[in-house]
Amino acid sequence: MRRLRDWWSARRRFEFCLTVGMVVLLTVVCVALLMLPNSSLPKLRAAHPATTDTVGQVAAADPRLAEVRRIVEPFGPVVALPVPTGDGQQSLVVGHPAQRIEIDILERELAGATTAVTDVWGPDWAQSALVVVASSPSEFAALVRAGSLLSSEVAAVSVADPVTPGTRPTGQRVVFGPDTGRRLDSEGLTTLLRHELTHVAARAQTVDGAPLWMLEGFADYTAYHGRGHRFAEVAPTLTAHASAGDLPQDLPADAEFSGPYAAFAYEKAWSVCAFVAEKYDQPHLVQLYHRIAAAKQDTTAEDRILREVLGTTRADFITDWRSWLHAGTTDPPT
8 A cells, every 4th residue: 555655646746747847848938939030930821711712724724814813803712614605615704702602693594695695696706705793893893994883773794895897806794793693583694694695796796876775675685585574574664654555756765774764765675676576587686786786876877777677767667666565565576
């Protein structure tokens, strides 16, 4: 028993001495570290799981991505997903991890949207797009090369470098606003994507200042074409006015496409193009776009083009469109 007590006492003394020694050693190390200059210490960074870019080799090699990355990288980590699109081409969907829901929807819908635009416009365009989802109003403005912040009502914009006649546009991209994903569901994003891709496809044939009733109406026609929407679903305000006998007196003017009645102007413009496609056929609609979008037009020039393409005067064209609306055509080919 005595030997056991002696052994236990010796062990306690050893543990005490070991503990004191470790405390002294740690104290010396801490004092030494505190006395070292800051430049000698390693730079510690907090872990940040979202700082790694999701940009694969295929996306990174796309020359269109370089300019966009210079713009968006200051706003956060970059996600860039390649999407095979028409005629063996490649498109890109770019954004930030916080917009991953919108990015995934656009990635899923981009190939089909490209095909839908080609079905209406034809194959004479790049059939490839750069689609970017902005994370803030400042980033949105930078991506669309705006001199100031855009209105929150602007859901998406297609931009391109200045077009030289006879050449294919460069620097094209479709940019979705930071609030678009919260305002639109998946179907709404798809419709908007098709609309903006139509502007991309037609850009080489479109002159700045051409009548918006043709430009925006055609883009909306392509966006809804073949998707089974009823007239009242696409143009609820116009339907209500037409049902009350309040028919448009003229083609919508450019000024109507901004301000409180912009949505109504878009509905009227879409209905004009739906009317042309139904009465004359879709190739005539595309031909009309080529002619109307080729220059700034006044009513005299529009009258001449309508005579040459559709064989009707501008006055008769508007009368026939109004009659088509009045007849209650609620299921035109959309």
